[in-house]
Amino acid sequence: MEIRWHPALARYSTGHLALNWCGEDRPIDTIYLAVLVSVFVAAAIVLVLLLWIDAPYGKHGRSGWGPSINPRLFWFLMELPAFAAFGISYLLGPHALSLWPLFFCVLFEGHYFHRAFIYPLTLRPRQDGREPMVLILMAMTFNLANGYLNGTYLSSYAVHLYSTDWFRDPRFSAGLILFVFGVALNKHSDHVLRHLRGPGESGYRIPQGGGFRFVSCPNYLGELIQWSGFALAAWSPAGLAFAIFTAANLVPRALASHRWYIARFPDYPAARKAILPGLL
Numbered sequence: 001m002e003i004r005w006h007p008a009l010a011r012y013s014t015g016h017l018a019l020n021w022c023g024e025d026r027p028i029d030t031i032y033l034a035v036l037v038s039v040f041v042a043a044a045i046v047l048v049l050l051l052w053i054d055a056p057y058g059k060h061g062r063s064g065w066g067p068s069i070n071p072r073l074f075w076f077l078m079e080l081p082a083f084a085a086f087g088i089s090y091l092l093g094p095h096a097l098s099l100w101p102l103f104f105c106v107l108f109e110g111h112y113f114h115r116a117f118i119y120p121l122t123l124r125p126r127q128d129g130r131e132p133m134v135l136i137l138m139a140m141t142f143n144l145a146n147g148y149l150n151g152t153y154l155s156s157y158a159v160h161l162y163s164t165d166w167f168r169d170p171r172f173s174a175g176l177i178l179f180v181f182g183v184a185l186n187k188h189s190d191h192v193l194r195h196l197r198g199p200g201e202s203g204y205r206i207p208q209g210g211g212f213r214f215v216s217c218p219n220y221l222g223e224l225i226q227w228s229g230f231a232l233a234a235w236s237p238a239g240l241a242f243a244i245f246t247a248a249n250l251v252p253r254a255l256a257s258h259r260w261y262i263a264r265f266p267d268y269p270a271a272r273k274a275i276l277p278g279l280l
């Protein structure tokens, strides 16, 4: 199979897009393409905004952002739309029962099942911890778009996944290794963070061990590696949009958290970087 990369927009005309990276032309719905492009544009805007304004939740929470809500409900409401939008969009596609789309469906939905239904229950929120509802609306918008794009892509447009020999492709194995490593780093780091507080405690401590030996936010680094791996393994433009949006969201937050740790803890490890070991 010859694989050629053609930038999506270069081949776009009157509602059709040639997905030549799959070696086959497929018509793509105009709405789908518009949402896909919007996510790339939104990523650029979010990156610039978040370099100026720290998203006001968790350790960067502050008053003046309107009504607020319990942190567990906050996470549930933010993440549920991704789980639902992906599931519905995926099931509507003609290849929903094909092996490789199903494989990637399990990876995506497994992540969001955990984030929406399990992660909120494992949190140890601050005593006075409330998170602003306005962030839920923003996250819901992105998560609906992201779930729709990824679910639809896998079961409707990913022609290269509909043949059973995709597992021989080096993009699949390299991407899957990245995905698994990213999940492990993200989950371990979140586990360390959650256990810095005893039950009923509210304060903040310096996290140690694992990825924290190198960076202040290994949970965000893991998330970035995870979704980059997903995009590569599925060879998916929707996955790429997700990975880029994740970077636009989490790199500025990691920089802000790193500054926050340094300002708050005089004994903060000097060699630790924000998100990229040894670099940033």
Ligand SMILES: NC(=O)c1ccc[n+]([C@@H]2O[C@H](COP(=O)([O-])OP(=O)(O)OC[C@H]3O[C@@H](n4cnc5c(N)ncnc54)[C@H](OP(=O)(O)O)[C@@H]3O)[C@@H](O)[C@H]2O)c1
Binding pocket: 057, 058, 059, 071, 123, 124, 125, 126, 129, 186, 190, 193, 194, 196, 197, 203, 204, 205, 206, 207, 219, 220, 223, 245, 246, 249, 250
């Ligand atoms: N894909 C995306 O675009 C995206 C966007 C955002 C988040 N996420 C993922 O969602 C998960 C949570 O993100 P987050 O931004 O909430 O992470 P976070 O700010 O690191 O907080 C995670 C949890 O640990 C607690 N915590 C953090 N640092 C602490 C410290 N030094 N001492 C004691 N407790 C501490 C927080 O409490 P407080 O809430 O009280 O601070 C919170 O309960 C991560 O896995 C992240 O990768 C993904």
